[in-house]
Amino acid sequence: MEDSVDRHLARWRGKAPYDELVEGVVTRMQMLVKHLHQTKAAALAEVGMQDFEFETLHRLMAHSGGATPSVLAAELLLSPAGMTGRLDTLERSGLIRRVRSTDDRRRVDVELTDRGRELWTEAMQIRAEVESEMISALSLEDRVTLDGLLKQLLHNVESPH
Amino acid sequence: MEDSVDRHLARWRGKAPYDELVEGVVTRMQMLVKHLHQTKAAALAEVGMQDFEFETLHRLMAHSGGATPSVLAAELLLSPAGMTGRLDTLERSGLIRRVRSTDDRRRVDVELTDRGRELWTEAMQIRAEVESEMISALSLEDRVTLDGLLKQLLHNVESPH
DNA sequence: GGATAGTATTTCGCTGGCGAATGATTCGTC
DNA sequence: GACGAATCATTCGCCAGCGAAATACTATCC
Numbered sequence: 328m329e330d331s332v333d334r335h336l337a338r339w340r341g342k343a344p345y346d347e348l349v350e351g352v353v354t355r356m357q358m359l360v361k362h363l364h365q366t367k368a369a370a371l372a373e374v375g376m377q378d379f380e381f382e383t384l385h386r387l388m389a390h391s392g393g394a395t396p397s398v399l400a401a402e403l404l405l406s407p408a409g410m411t412g413r414l415d416t417l418e419r420s421g422l423i424r425r426v427r428s429t430d431d432r433r434r435v436d437v438e439l440t441d442r443g444r445e446l447w448t449e450a451m452q453i454r455a456e457v458e459s460e461m462i463s464a465l466s467l468e469d470r471v472t473l474d475g476l477l478k479q480l481l482h483n484v485e486s487p488h
Numbered sequence: 489m490e491d492s493v494d495r496h497l498a499r500w501r502g503k504a505p506y507d508e509l510v511e512g513v514v515t516r517m518q519m520l521v522k523h524l525h526q527t528k529a530a531a532l533a534e535v536g537m538q539d540f541e542f543e544t545l546h547r548l549m550a551h552s553g554g555a556t557p558s559v560l561a562a563e564l565l566l567s568p569a570g571m572t573g574r575l576d577t578l579e580r581s582g583l584i585r586r587v588r589s590t591d592d593r594r595r596v597d598v599e600l601t602d603r604g605r606e607l608w609t610e611a612m613q614i615r616a617e618v619e620s621e622m623i624s625a626l627s628l629e630d631r632v633t634l635d636g637l638l639k640q641l642l643h644n645v646e647s648p649h
Numbered sequence: 650g651g652a653t654a655g656t657a658t659t660t661c662g663c664t665g666g667c668g669a670a671t672g673a674t675t676c677g678t679c
Numbered sequence: 680g681a682c683g684a685a686t687c688a689t690t691c692g693c694c695a696g697c698g699a700a701a702t703a704c705t706a707t708c709c
Contacts, residue, residue, distance in 0.1 A: 352635050408669090
């Protein structure tokens with residue numbers, strides 16, 4: 328079995344001081360994520376939604392439909408400025424609502440509108456299909472293994488140092 | 489051991505029809521790639537280079553320093569328009585050179601300049617460090633396993649249907 | 650051999666995201 | 680209890696990428 332990264336690495340062999348394994352893992356992850364992004368974008372377009380919109384609604388739902396911009400930004404690995412931009416778009420589309428917090432008036436609470444909840448539900452189906460399709464190549468056991476390894480990596484990256 | 493995705497999934501448990509394993513794998517990959525992107529961007533900035541520049545130079549090197557825009561675009565999962573933009577930037581910075589092909593004059597050959605080769609070499613060090621740092625959490629054996637699993641996924645996604 | 654279809658690249662207008670600076674509010678400390 | 684530092688969100692100017700249309704060239708077909 329061969330993928331495009333194999334071909335890429337083969338072209339490289341011997342030409343540079345180069346850890347093929349590291350490069351392989353990294354490049355494959357990047358391409359998978361990029362593929363996923365593009366496939367989901369195409370699928371979600373049918374409901375008239377963009378990936379970043381779903382991503383945001385989804386995080387909001389995880390917070391029971393309400394959270395502050397800074398929390399969302401941190402979780403989505405987004406700059407504060409980028410978050411504001413997203414929320415602007417979502418608000419204009421009527422999917423979220425901004426409410427100035429009463430106890431700490433620096434804060435803004437972001438809430439899902441009914442329409443936002445609806446759209447999220449629709450998108451869930453579509454997205455789940457696309458993601459499952461990608462993972463379908465692996466047995467249940469392999470999925471667990473993969474998940475575990477990725478978790479080690481992410482933990483390492485997230486823990487201070 | 490716990491990562492941010494664990495916490496995210498925990499918040500979700502029972503609230504939605506939801507394959508935790510699929511979501512876990514997908515989300516972790518996305519976050520790792522995003523992290524990598526940000527870390528590399530920060531590291532490469534020291535040489536005054538951006539990630540997309542390196543990515544392009546690197547592909548070019550893999551083609552022994554010369555390739556056409558369309559080939560590069562395909563390999564980098566980029567639109568033709570996006571590729572043109574990248575090449576414009578790289579050309580302005582003096583890292584690549586465009587040469588109209590003589591036999592088929594619709595074609596353009598993209599070549600690395602000496603400066604491009606130099607900068608690529610510098611960047612290779614930096615990038616390798618960042619990537620290795622990320623992978624360092626895994627034993628050699630685990631790396632092989634991870635790489636194999638990712639390869640299965642990518643192969644599945646790339647093979648027609 | 651001239652119209653037609655096809656291919657490679659570029660141009661154009663638009664969008665999401667970033668970094669830095671700004672405005673608004675709260676906290677800490679003396 | 681007031682002043683300076685920290686915190687939260689937004690605005691601004693900029694940039695890389697996309698989709699669609701335009702441009703430039705080649706191949707095909709009658």
